[in-house]
Amino acid sequence: MYLKRLKLINFRNYKELELDLNEKLNIFVGNNAQGKTNIVEAIYMSSLGKSFRTSKDKELIMFNRNQSYIKVEGQKKYSNVEVEIKLVANKKKRIKVNKLSLSKNSEILNNIYVVIFSPEDLRLIxxxxxxxxxxxxxxxxxxxxxxxxxxxxxxxxxxxxxxxxxxxxxxxxxxxxxxxxxxxxxxxxxxxxxxxxxxxxxxxxxxxxxxxxxxxxxxxxxxxxxxxxxxxxxxxxxxxxxxxxxxxxxxxxxxxxxxxxxxxxxxxxxxxxxxxxxxxxxxxxxxxxxxxxxxxxxxxxxxxxEYPVLLLDDVMSELDINRQNFLIKALKDVQLFITTTEINNLEELNMDEAFIFHVENAQVNRSR
Missing domain, CATH: 1.20.1050.90 (RecF/RecN/SMC, N-terminal domain)
Structure with missing residues (x-):
């Protein structure tokens, strides 16, 4: 499967963001604390209904706002899938899948598949x-x-x-x-x-x-x-x-x-x-x-x-060139989302088929 579009409103440091996504390779480049990982976090939430960074949903709502919204549209082998999550301060999150409200938030599972790989995962062992x-x-x-x-x-x-x-x-x-x-x-x-x-x-x-x-x-x-x-x-x-x-x-x-x-x-x-x-x-x-x-x-x-979407959050710089090479070659059939501070670290990637997004202070601009 792959993701086609992402929309955020009042999520973390994003007042409003809409992105069309590449079905193969999406690279988010920028300095630390600009909002790159927030994008990855929103995608992760569309799969499991929770953040990999915090157990408190209120931390996901933009400062001085009382609610936020995530929408992710994806394509599976035989069907489209759309997941919407609405977070309201001090209330239970509300989730829709293909426009239908879920009676239990756990019903979000088995719709969008993701695997995340971050520096914390390198410490798994x-x-x-x-x-x-x-x-x-x-x-x-x-x-x-x-x-x-x-x-x-x-x-x-x-x-x-x-x-x-x-x-x-x-x-x-x-x-x-x-x-x-x-x-x-x-x-x-x-x-x-x-x-x-x-x-x-x-x-x-x-x-x-x-x-x-x-x-x-x-x-x-x-x-x-x-x-x-x-x-x-x-x-x-x-x-x-x-x-x-x-x-x-x-x-x-x-x-x-x-x-x-x-x-x-x-x-x-x-x-x-x-x-x-x-x-x-x-x-x-x-x-x-x-x-x-x-x-x-x-x-x-x-x-x-279905192949899951792979989220590589600031992990490439943690791997030596041999492990980077193996990782990229092994993932030719998987949609990739990569966050990085330096695009020069990604020399083994086929940039011709990539969308490259530059992230600065919650402003995202695509250069390719």
Missing amino acids: KEGPSERRKFMDNELSQMKPYYFHNLNSYNKILIQRNHLLKNMRGKDNEFMLEVWDEKLIDVGVKIIEERARFVKRITPLSRLIHRKITNNRENLEVTYLSNIDYVEDTNKLKDMFKKQLKEALKIDIKRGTTTVGPHRDDLGVFIDKIDIRSFGSQGQQRTCALSLKLAEIELVKGETG
């Missing part, structure tokens, strides 16, 4: 487990909206269980804890199974890409590190989850928090059996992150039949 869980969750939510629903349900149940743990008194609370445990297990197992399938599919894709980047010098292996002793049988997995919750109960009560469940999951990332999270060089960690991101693109294509 060396940062903590929460970053790798987010990597799994964001992609699974986009491809499988029911996963997003299960994840939200799990987090709400987890909050209730933790609240109960902090206030444990008597048998009534013990009964309520059993109720929340059953709910946590039921939804948690669904999350664990989807994550396991995700890792099983992305591992061979990322391994193949990694071999190409490193000229067959390194062998990448990605493993799912479930916080529950994972088994493929659903009923046995539920029994294992229940057993481990009971074993951890005293610790959970003492700490006032749940120490067992998929909210403690992680990914293991190994090169030639060495744990790159702890012992890899910065170059190896970046190559692993790049391999996982490119595998993500192929996974979306395999799942949905």
Whole structure:
């Protein structure tokens, strides 16, 4: 798929902006803090209904305004798609897809597909487990909206269980804890199974890409590190989850928090059996992150039949020339949005088919 048009009103530092987009390559050039990433952020929101920079929608509304608006028009293989998002201060966001209002904002998923690659993603490997869980969750939510629903349900149940743990008194609370445990297990197992399938599919894709980047010098292996002793049988997995919750109960009560469940999951990332999270060089960690991101693109294509849009937010300058070359060659079938401070860093791109936008103080002018 590709995006055709973008419209913003009172979004971040843009009072009003309308852009026609190139179906292959769109480059936004300008100094820092001019508004380049705000454009990428708006596109990301049209896919997942949320920002990758903040959890507070009010921060997306222009200063001294009380509402903002995003409209993105795209083209899929067999249909057009239009997503509109209206943000109003202190109110729930309103979303329309193809002019129809959504009863639940999660229904925005599975309409526009995006993969984002930013300097923060280059730290995917060396940062903590929460970053790798987010990597799994964001992609699974986009491809499988029911996963997003299960994840939200799990987090709400987890909050209730933790609240109960902090206030444990008597048998009534013990009964309520059993109720929340059953709910946590039921939804948690669904999350664990989807994550396991995700890792099983992305591992061979990322391994193949990694071999190409490193000229067959390194062998990448990605493993799912479930916080529950994972088994493929659903009923046995539920029994294992229940057993481990009971074993951890005293610790959970003492700490006032749940120490067992998929909210403690992680990914293991190994090169030639060495744990790159702890012992890899910065170059190896970046190559692993790049391999996982490119595998993500192929996974979306395999799942949905559509290539996602790729957002490269200020990432090209973070990659050496060899990784830049590989990235560009691997993305010939994908619509690209690139933000950069220096267009000279993009010498490997085919500029003949690009739209180049110059961004300065929220003013966007196309030079080509």
